[in-house]
Amino acid sequence: MNAATQPELLRALPYARRYARALTGAQKAGDSLVAAALSTPLPDLPPRLALYAAVALAAPAAVADEGPSAVQRHLLLLTALEDLDVGDAASVLDIPREEAERELDAGRNALRAVNATDILVIEDEPVIALDLKRLVEACGHRVVGIASSEAQAVRLAQNRQPGLILADINLGRGGDGSVAVARIQQAMSVPVIFVTAYPERLLTAEGVEPAFVISKPFEPLALAIATYQAVMRGRAPAV
Structure with missing residues (x-):
């Protein structure tokens, strides 16, 4: 059970909202994802990481057939957009650091296949x-x-x-x-x-x-x- 105080969670909330919106692509969908995350017990992590973890857990699970996979997208967003180090990103997703490093490398390579616009x-x-x-x-x-x-x-x-x-x-x-x-x-x-x-x-x-x-x-x-x-x-x- 997370012992984070309400002020600590409020300070971390804008970052969780940014992460959720980047995952879903819209303000409404992202905020709904954060609301769903806050309705569940937070993991025992520092407040900002705990909110990220709850959002990641509440996000729909899917497997990609092209481009970065769901796990790779989470890792890319956590490290590139939210500026976490690989160890913290691995903690958020509850995976070993070595696995996170492998998935990050694969995700970066997959970005090269993105459709141009x-x-x-x-x-x-x-x-x-x-x-x-x-x-x-x-x-x-x-x-x-x-x-x-x-x-x-x-x-x-x-x-x-x-x-x-x-x-x-x-x-x-x-x-x-x-x-x-x-x-x-x-x-x-x-x-x-x-x-x-x-x-x-x-x-x-x-x-x-x-x-x-x-x-x-x-x-x-x-x-x-x-x-x-x-x-x-x-x-x-x-x-």
Whole structure:
């Protein structure tokens, strides 16, 4: 039985919600998964790891016929998106560390087979924008535009019809990336990954929140697994 206090669990909750949303591909589905996790006894782990473990246990089990398997996706998200070391990720999934290391290697290799999509980057810092472009193209995707303002983002989205959007929140004089995304999504349904230095500010349980959030600074693998999950819309691997 976990002896974590309520304040400790509340501090860890935004990270569990981010993890659940990355698994499911949507705010509502991810939050439902967290609610299901909280309705069961938490394992005897530190609060943040305990919440991750409960979410992983509550997630639907499936076996992939292509791309990363369910276990590999959990490990990739835990290590790349949630920044856990392999040992902690293994504890979350209740598997030996050696097995976790093998599955992680296999999962990274499987990412290379991800289906390519057209990506719109919304970022006002030219160096960061070009770095994002380089990284997503290394994952096999195509960058069809880079926007530095709300107006430019909306215009490019209408003209290029991207399959995925990578968006910063603060666009400086160009406005707000979340506002640009909201305007774009009024006209089309497209998955979005927000890249921000303050992910907890987007996970407050108030109003509409993103399904995918990457923390700045990020590792290339974090971007790779997030784009994979977003393109797949978080759907479970085929059985």
